[in-house]
Amino acid sequence: MPALDLTATSVDLTRTICDMPSVSDDETALADAIFDAISALPHLEVYRDGDTIVARTNLGRAQRVAIAGHIDTVPINANVPTRDVAIDGEPFLWGRGTVDMKAGVAVQLKLAHDLTDPRVDITWMWYDHEEVDADLNGLTRLARTRPDLFEADFAILGEPSNGEVEGGCNGNLRALVRTSGVRAHSARAWIGENAIHKAAPILDRLAIYVPRRVMVDGLEYREGMNAVRVSGGVAGNVIPDLCEIEVNYRFAPSRHAAEAEAHVRELFEGFEVEVVDIAVGARPGLDAPLAQEFVAAVGGTAKPKYGWTDVARFSAMGVPAVNYGPGDPHLAHHDEERVPLTQIDAVERGLRAWLT
């Protein structure tokens, strides 16, 4: 594996690390390369835990900013190695990880190298297993073993946000809503009770549900309540005795876990509801002075982040956090994942200007 050259441009670094596959659970080669390159920099104190690497400046600044990015990707689908493509004359780097989120990581690596004397102390964090179960996430592990490394006044996640500041994130709840019935031969249906037919009101309630739009700290969050899976049926000649609908509720960061769960249970009153997963969102935290400074420095207007990201982890630890990275989040995980080169440069310029 070639050593990473951190004197290269962010665009070239993006290309290099995208061409080093690091699908979740297979990040070690890339983590090794990052560790080797970063360990060579005398202005950083480096800590490694598995495939998570933390590098800190210790300049005694009054404030500290955490800047983090995950190094894993979702599985490759014939979209590695990367290619340079042009769309309507605009140059893009195409391939797995270009958007989610190796362009962001490349900018961070470049700045970790260049910023030997930033105006705030910086904690750089590159971590593994973000695209899989939260239990496996490198930050989950680190928060357990070294919570002190999360201490900061402000955090920036390099998740794709089209180079704009996206504050906080919605919460995420998954629930199973079930009906039950009685099996019977479908030639004598009146002997049984059809669990799929009994699910009609569940779909009715979902179909007419109007998701809230909620203002939180000046940003409008759009909620969502959706069936993401339905299943039921035993055989072609059997009245089904079970129907299960998996519901995904995305809720504004002003809503607590208990409130979100109560809302779902109320919506599906009369049915069996099992909440299988719940992760609260993160308030945008844009009232923090560092956050306001940051938004002013990089320009544009802060927007809400809808998808759940690790900003919620910082938020839960009392650290205001935003997403700021190159790439269109709609193209994350997409087979045609691609990032405009100009956004990589712009995010590098934005962070550099604010940090120096």
Next chain:
Amino acid sequence: MPALDLTATSVDLTRTICDMPSVSDDETALADAIFDAISALPHLEVYRDGDTIVARTNLGRAQRVAIAGHIDTVPINANVPTRDVAIDGEPFLWGRGTVDMKAGVAVQLKLAHDLTDPRVDITWMWYDHEEVDADLNGLTRLARTRPDLFEADFAILGEPSNGEVEGGCNGNLRALVRTSGVRAHSARAWIGENAIHKAAPILDRLAIYVPRRVMVDGLEYREGMNAVRVSGGVAGNVIPDLCEIEVNYRFAPSRHAAEAEAHVRELFEGFEVEVVDIAVGARPGLDAPLAQEFVAAVGGTAKPKYGWTDVARFSAMGVPAVNYGPGDPHLAHHDEERVPLTQIDAVERGLRAWLT
């Protein structure tokens, strides 16, 4: 494999052939045993096609009756070998095939042996692959190669009917009703279109559907319209773009295939409907003189058969046909499948009395 002893009682024959497993596609050993035993009888002309065996008397009688039974069963589920059990003091033979339909076959084998001089000519038919795709059914094959063997004035299928005459059968239609939408990340649901939500009216229409009760030739047939399967969903964080509901319509034998299909298409108007399978029912045919004689001879009142059986095959060939066999059809395919011994004897007596 022991030779079948056709001088044994019908109950003992039932026990013997149930203990010779013959799950669909694995009927050869039982077919061999039947073929050997029946070929030894000089009063019968025997024809074999694969695991289907036809044995005919050729006495020059004015009328001919076909008497048929399938020799395969649905898969065994730890319910072979058979056991003698008593329920409320009544003796039963318990195990796979006792109801569907080896007790009926045993009675037929016994009578094929005993009735050397019946008052009508008899065509005995034992066939394979009834419990699987109609394409594989031994009678389907035989109807193609030897339609002449189906010539008869009346037919009796030994399917379980609690020892009562069940006339005709309902038709059977399977259709797929689909909705489509647009995939999107569930954190930004408003960009997509939820195909599962769009299926709500399909379930609503099924839930309020009132099946018809239709008089056909003096018997009341109950129809049924049921979802037997529902599926949809891509992943826990994706708005689904497809939902599919499999609907099973059981329709009275007075309804033609085109009418049944039109009814389903009308019910689900506005949705994509694909009819994947349709088998028309069989009118009870109880106005045929031989049928009336038969019902009078075995006693009781004829009832409608709800499940589709091979009577429809005879009916389609212009041969009036009824079901008449030992065992409760509700226990067919059941893990606790069991037949009362008295019903085996009663059906043997009923057929013997009428045929001699």
